[in-house]
Amino acid sequence: MSSTALKPPDARTGAFIPVHKRKRHKHNLAGYSFLAPWLIGLFSFTLLPMAYSAYLSMTKFDLLTPPQWTGLANFKMLLQDERYLQSVKVTLIYVVTSVPLKLAAALLVAMALNRGLKALGFYRSVFYLPSLLGASVAVSVMWRQIFSQQGLLNDFLGLFGIQGADWIGDPRYAMWTLVLLSAWQFGTPMLIFLAGLKQLPQDLYEAAALDGAGPVRMFFKITLPLLSPMVFFNLVLETINAFQTFTPAYVVSGGLGGPIDSTLLYTLYLYLKGFGSMQMGYASAMAWVLFAVIGLFTALYFWSARRWVNYAD
CATH class of the missing domain: 1.20.5 (Single alpha-helices involved in coiled-coils or other helix-helix interfaces)
Structure with missing residues (x-):
């Protein structure tokens, strides 16, 4: 039994x-x-x-009347909307400039903090503070006060007899104020890089120094390859965050993406169409296109990772 x-x-x-x-x-x-x-x-x-x-996304919906089925009409209208195409262009410029600049600043500061500085916890907290504040309305308002024509930056330049530009009102510079704001908030990827740097085996650097390798060669041959998993992780996260940036563009540009739509990020235009023009069906179509684009970028990153990301055995 x-x-x-x-x-x-x-x-x-x-x-x-x-x-x-x-x-x-x-x-x-x-x-x-x-x-x-x-x-x-x-x-x-x-x-x-x-x-x-x-x-x-396949209806005509204004939040006040019942949705009316239109099929793929909203998606076809996207290709004929000049402001939509401008928002795509502006967003791509923002992503391909702000993400590399932010990661470069994060890695540079992380390497500086990894050199055994005293009061490391204090410096780490100071550099992380902007990221802790996030892309909030308060930070965006502060940024607008710094870079406006009568702002703190131009007041500082005036002390040296330099006439500052209208950094926010001039389409040549407006986008770069947003890029600079994104790069300034490098605290989160910096901490990830710093954690990775502390795990790197020092015997590799000692062996490279005996072979006559300089700091630059050590960085590209040892540091960067061993940090590639952290670079990949930060690259994916920061790209997704960059595509979703809204608050800085809304506050710094005055809510309309100016001047001349130079700061009309994708999410800002989506908000203007959905809640400004009450075209919620059109805005939903934009949201799904953004979802597909972010998925495509993420898939490309994972596909390319096999060629440049090195995982320790």
Whole structure:
């Protein structure tokens, strides 16, 4: 006779169920009970809104009247909208300039902090503080006060007899104020790089120094290859964040993407169409295009990672 403990037969099938399986079912039930709040939030606040947004992207909807089905008309209109194409151009410029600049600043500061400075915790906190504040309205207002024509930067330049430009009102410079704001908030990738630098084996640097390698060669032959997983991680996260940038463009540009749409980021134009012009169906179509573009960039990063990301065995 089997030594496995059995419970009474199941009322539906008449089969005997081992006790260990009954305990496993109880454990699974307990696990799902703890996951229930998260699962409810996932379906209620993420999946269902996404499904409804996908439906709205194929309708004409102004928030006041019922949606009217239009099929792919919204997506076709995107290609004929000059401001939309301008927002795509501006956003791509912002992403390809702000992300590399931010990561370069983060890595440079991380390498400086990794040289055994005293009061390392203090410096780390100081450099991380801008990222802790985030792209908030307060930070954006401060940035506008610094770079406006009558702002602090021009007041400082005036002390040396230099007449500053209208950094925000001139389309030649307006975008670069947003890029500079993004690069200034390099604290999060800096901490990730700093953690990676502290894990690098020092014997490799000692061997390279004995072979006559200089600091530049050590950086490109040792530091950068060994840090490539951190570079990849930061690159993916910062690219996604750059595509979703909204608050700085809205506050610094005055909410309209000026001057001459030079700061009309994609998410800002999406907001203007959805809540400014009450074209929620059109805005939903824009949102799904953005979702697809971010997914495409992420997929390209993962595809290319096999060629340049080195994981230690």
